[in-house]
Amino acid sequence: MIDTVTYQAENLYEDGDDFETAEAVVPEGAASRRFDTLLCELFPELIVSRSRAQKLIEDGNALAGGKRVKAGTGIKPGSVITVIVPAEAEEWTAEPENIPIDVIYEDSDLIVVNKPRGMVVHPAAGNRSGTLVNALLYHCSDLSGVGGVLRPGIVHRIDKDTTGLLAVAKNDRAHLALSAQLKDRTMHRIYLAVAEGIVRPEEGTIDAPIGRSPKDRKKMAVVASGRRAVTRYKVLCADSSSRLSLLGLSLDTGRTHQIRVHLKHIGHPVSGDPVYGIKNMRGMAGQALHAVTLILTHPGTGEKMRFDCPPPDDMEELIVRAGLRAGEELFNKCDW
Secondary structure, three states: OOOOOOOEEEEOOEOOEOEEEEEEEOOOOOOOEEHHHHHHHHOOOOOOOHHHHHHHHHOOOEEEOOEOOOOOOEEOOOOEEEEEEEOOHHHOOOOOOOOOOEEEEEOOOEEEEEEOOOOOOOOEOOEOOOOHHHHHHHHOOOOOOOOOOOOOOEOOOOOOOOEEEEEEEOOHHHHHHHHHHHHOOOOEEEEEEEEEOOOOOOEEEEEOOEEEOOOOOOOEEEOOOOEOOEEEEEEEEEEOOOOEEEEEEEEOOOOOOHHHHHHHHOOOOEOOOOOOOOOOOOOOOOOOEEEEEEEEEOOOOOOEEEEEOOOOHHHHHHHHHOOOOOHHHHHOOOOO
């Protein structure tokens, strides 16, 4: 066993991922070791078994010298080892908190909320309180247990700084039914986004795999080894003076940061996105991305339901300031 080295750990959670990242240098003088064994020795608090280490390696969340290597590869002293470890959900439970939430609809099966910017959907490492789940647990005691102790009722998620509509299940039957709709794509999640530049063509599908960026493990990127991700978009309005486009987007898949990564990939990042966008925040407190419409089948009655909510004030102001308001009329004409 080598002497345990001190490593730096940082919370990487942004809604959609619960990760800690850690880095260590293999001490000089240590014997070469299998990569999976070495991970357990370097990070005993984060990686408690070799099978856990092998899963991290397989998922591309453990790197030696910034590169993916096999579990049985011998690692030499001086090598920089980086791991990204999903947080363990069993370490704590979510507690009710008296936090106001914007309820769009509620009955005995379902609650639809308009999530504000800056609110994480559920607790995770670094965000154990102040989340939508904490607020929901205070608001109603009957949430589905399918998502576990940290994600009760949560069927789908949006990023911390993305605003808009989320459906939450209030019992297990509703949760399973809504999850099935997500899987078979009969639940439609429609977004409004202000994108940099004039997007062409005016209608298209971005079909590009998304995985963790090999250059910056805190970000996602279009990478050949990623999971398939499909985003459909329509240009609702564009303005040549402001060089901005108003887009309507729908998701065929639900990858982490999918819309933001895909729009960056085609050269038109979301305005106000400090991670994937440009430095100019356009007067926004966060990305101009809003889950504006949710279409689903009620899990109890079978009724087709559509929910809409307007974007936050600063996004509305940006739309008007950029001369894009006409696009809203086109939005309702789209066949989503």
